[in-house]
Amino acid sequence: MARLTSRLLGLTQLLAVLGAVNGYVEMFSGLQARQINPGQLAAAYDYIVVGGGHSGLVIANRLSEDSGRSVLVVEYGYFDNNPAQVEPASATQYLARNLFNLSSVAQPGIGNRQGQVYAASVVGGGSTVNGMLFDRGSAEDYDIWERLGNPGWGWAGLLPYFKKSTTFTPPSPELTREYNITWDIEGAYGNGPIQATFPDWQWPGIKIQWKAWAEVGMPINIEGAAGDAFGAYWVPSNVDQQYRRSYARNGYWDPAANRANLKLLTGYRVNEVLFNANKRAESVTIQERGSANGAPTITVRATQEIILCAGWLHTPQILQRSGVGPRALLQQAGINVVADLPGVGSNLQDHPVSRAGFQYQTDVVPNPGSLNSNATFRTWADQQWQQRKGQWVLVMRWSPPRFPS
Template sequence: MAWLKAPLLGLTPLLALSGVVNAYPSTLLALRDREVNAEQLQASYDYVIVGGGQSGLVIANRLSEDPSKSVLVVEYGYFDNNPAQLDPSSAVNYRPINMFNVSSVPQPGLGGRVSGAFAASVVGGGSTVNGMMFDRGAADDYDNWEKLGNPGWGFSGLLPYFKKSTNFTAPRADLAEEYGITWDAKKAYGTNGPIQATFPDWLWPTIKVQWKAWAELGVPIQKEAAAGDAYGAFWVPTNNDQTYRRSYARSGYYDPVASRKNLKIITGYRTNEVLFSAKKHAESITIQERGTPNGAPTISVKAKQEIVLCAGWLHTPQVLQRSGLGPKDLLDEAGIKLIVDLPGVGANLQDHAVTSIGYSYATDLSPNPSSLYTNATFAAWAAEQWLDRKGPLSVGVGNSLSVPSLPQMSPNYKSIIAKAQVQNAAKLLPSTYTSVNVKGFVAQRDLLLKTFSKRNNGVVEITFSGGGTSSLSNEKPLSRGTVRLNTTDHYAEPIVDFNTLINPTDTDIMVESLKFARKWFATEAMKQLSPSETSPGVNITSDADLAAYVVRSMGSTTAHSSGSAAMAPRHLAGVVSPELLVYGVTGLSIGDISLIPMIPSTHTCATMYAVAEKAADLIKKRSRK
């Protein structure tokens, strides 16, 4: 094997595996963070962006392209200059300083377990700490946004922005030929966008067997999923540059333009409220230094044109609620003056809940992912390769997915749909939902159940990268949760309830996904690996036992939380219009993941670059009127 033929320089310390011995790119080291402090703040800016996460930096970049427009970004977190944060290993290692410390309330659908919640607190937001899988949902996912009452937000309306945000580089020719990697760069990607996408320098040999097994099972094999065909099995690039360093909102959208005189950022400050005029125009925000107690001095900053909320799924609804925009009952309880009764603020919370299936391979191919820990010679070779930014350590969480449709996955799909169609929606939704919330959910459910019967959209994501364990994520949940202000402490973290698995359809689908994954492991192709099931376990066979396994093993989140300030018609509990303007007020818009009305069957990073690019264009268009 090739790795055995390479010269070894001895056992490199395992510290090299983490990438911390590699220098931060010189261009980033030379760049000074162009921050302002409180004393340097101006009284007003044309645009004030609340949140310097992924979407906030995209929008700030695009709005500051006009040198006559001043832009301020207010971010609670800080810059992370740790070189290891750029390496593939960071895809599964989230530094606590970059994350909010938030957990959900106990989840009845999970037997009362509490779930952690992922929300980034760092410049670049979720793009700084995510798994770097750079895929998109099926065209049908985004077309459903449009069918819900959001003209211009279907796949054809978003594809130009998907392309605008990307710079795709094909994989190494020999690797592509050996592993059958396929893509369609012209149809799906841009060539000079800020975010780079490519494939790693290495793939595990066992993945060839796994790909063969999907084909044997009859799962459609896509040439390029990012062009709208994200169903079946397909290859997924990683948002890395050509040295396998993280390409993210900071490196792509902020660092190259940080020296613009009209673009400023202040870090370490919390946005407390948006303040409105008597005519309900958003005039300013109040901000407070991180770590200071409630009641400490605040600073007011005015926006001459627009305030753009990009505080994420967790804090955008919280800022709205603190500002008097949200469900009347909640604001009354909190003692906050109501500006606009918007029942959708903090409702409609969705995520991709996840379980797993595990096997051990008695006759696995070598090397394999466990070789990094069980084979000292291979580990040393891998570490030496990584000194030149090559080899196995260029691999992140993986580059292959299977997202089967419900008809592909289950012979029972019609009965699953039929059961969902006759559900009493109100009984399966949070008790805080109003009739407007219920009506909005039913409109979503009607669209989702039509999608469930299609073969060109998937309902569960099954990961595979050469190992024996695969995660199974529920990509189209019917359960809905909430993000609600803590009424006794408005500045504490909001109360999060994912409501995972409350809708029994979600459990039904996950049971079918486990049975389908077992069929995959039982294919003729997989026999050469001699797989034996370790979880759920061969003794768990009935649907009831599989459902019980789902309840005790499911996690509420894959860090794709979204939808908590949805873009939808107001009579369907929408919070923002298709122009992303908050209903009932002027001068206030939303540009982050909270506006997604229905979560797509994909990791959300690539989608949010496109959404933010489109948001910036909408804001620019308003300024020209």
């Protein structure tokens, strides 16, 4: 009887695994079926969204809520349907297939060296490949934007939309008490599709770090996402309660993908926006990814609006190719000037990436190095992750980033 029970249990586990695999296959094949190919393109859509990243998928979701309006999203990248991409370890895996292959020009400030430029090329954009640390700027950062002549872009104007996007789930009471984890749901979060929480295990060394910061007088804040993003404060991760990546793809695209009025074309580049005689944007030209110059282009018309969501890198590029930008630059490139706007393509504010390594005289055990140096701890960590808890969820917080070669 015991042997029969054991065999039945083994069969049940096997069927569960096969069911999970089949679920992945059905889910991903369904998502592929919801896409269109160039032959299925209509001549016109009410709205054309250029870029299926962070903002593009949000806008497409909201616009397509009106079933009487047709929406087309054109995305240069593809879906990343690998289940590993939603696991926490993906936070340090910058896969070349999900990125543009770009380098900067020589930078005088760093000895004329060039650097790799990281920009996502995948459905979901940067939210598909980022480190999943759910943070915002300080209130002053946004207020400065508004003072520069951008009404509504201050902290008070943007906070309602920040809150609308996110649902925060507090960690366990035991972990909260042990590490003095703090947050401000009312000031920072709402009831949106993007999930945020803290892993249910923390490295013991964090306690020492907090004590050291307090001793040197660093400001300690309750919640950075509520506007006090300076000093030391706890930062949650944009993961769900199973500690899987919560991002634009599963937060905004998947719930809307079955709408008949919403279409997504992947693997195509938007070359330019075409304007009519009154300088109204009325259509886009698109071209298949990887095609050589001179390959056929397709023109698709928008009866209402064209929304550029191609990111900090390619939105100004598309505008310049369309004749919107600094006159001298456009004339140098042989592009007809539609609007002389010197600011297009200028004034980029990006953050540098640096790394510091320290050799401790003493350290608390376990620490991140224990995953490699202590086989017993590594076994325990693996067991914890099978239950969707433990320090593997913290890999994204402690492992140095591994950049693609």
